[in-house]
Amino acid sequence: MIRSPAGPVSIGGVELRNHLVLAAGILGTTGASLARILNSGAGGVVTKSIGPGPLDGHPGPCLVVLDDGVLNAMGLPNPSRDFVQELAPLSGEPVVVSIFGGDPDEFAEVASWFAGSAAGFELNLSCPHAEGFGSALGTDPALVEECTRAVKALGRPTWVKVTPNVTDITEIGAAAERGGADAIVAINTVKAMRISVPMGRPVLGNRFGGLSGKAIFPIAIRCVYELYEASEVPVIGCGGISTAEDVVEMMMAGASAVEIGSAVLEDIGIFAKISRDLYSPDGREPDEIVGCAHG
Ligand code: RRO
Secondary structure, eight states: OOOBOOOOEEETTEEESSSEEEOTTSSOSSHHHHHHHHHTTOSEEEOOOBOSSOBOOSOSOOEEEOSSOEEEOOOOOBOGGGHHHHHGGGTTSOEEEEEOOSSHHHHHHHHHHTTTTOSEEEEEOOOTTOTTSTHHHHTOHHHHHHHHHHHHTTOSOEEEEEOSOSSOHHHHHHHHHHTTOSEEEEOOOEEEOOEETTTTEESSTTSOEEEESGGGHHHHHHHHHHHHHHOSSOEEEESSOOSHHHHHHHHHHTEEEEEEOHHHHHOTTHHHHHHHHHBOTTSOOHHHHTTTTOO
16 A cells, blocks of 8 residues: 655645645534544645625435445535635634635625635535536636636635536636636545435436545546546545545546545544544655556
8 A cells, every 4th residue: 555644735725734624524523523533633624615696506306325325416505605704713723714605706795695604615516406506607718717717806716616517627627727717626426316216316416416425536547537637736636535545546647635425424434544544754745646547
């Protein structure tokens, strides 16, 4: 097993305690749960996506655990601006605020609420099942560029989380880069659905949802690999990571850091566990590992 020295890293303008970051959407709606994950060994955390107005989310069922993954259609539930108070105790910590909006102005407005407290922003241009939000914008390179530029104008580190549900993910990455992105996060969930055979109906209340977890790891690896070849900015790998070896594979594909989401549902101690397996003072420098799978 390849190991690497631990230690703080600066990725896309955000000072992280290590390379392992909590992905958006998991335990990210309260300051207490974010603090718990930081205290458990994460190098940084990304909040649940926050939007221009409070949302209750899609009708249930909203989440179903499958053999090799998780299918969700939460529907962007969030408290909107009230979340500012929730984050106040975490000021100065590596907390990246995930934001969404229906146009560049809404992205900029939501980001402005957190400009004084967030270590950076992650633009959700990739939720696969939200009408008017997420991938509805994130599959259009011109909108990706404009939304990124609007948030980047606040002068804070700006990551852009991209959708795999496109023909050419490098076009979307290039658009984010033109807009000033400091890092590209790949990937959000893969659009998917299941049908309940006894009921003869879609399992999710929203019918369609996003697949995460182990099942999408090979897709995430492919996307990171393609983006690494096409991008100047760091790529942050996300999608199905649950072991230290997965982290190394993601780094070899080109990821400078990784985000972990679904695996936290199974093991709240996942960050400590992966850190124990991955980090060693006499390991290989991350620079030697990142992108080494490219010819
Ligand atoms: O809330 C959700 O349903 C959701 C979001 Br915001 C997202 O970005 N990705 C996803 O799979 N679900």
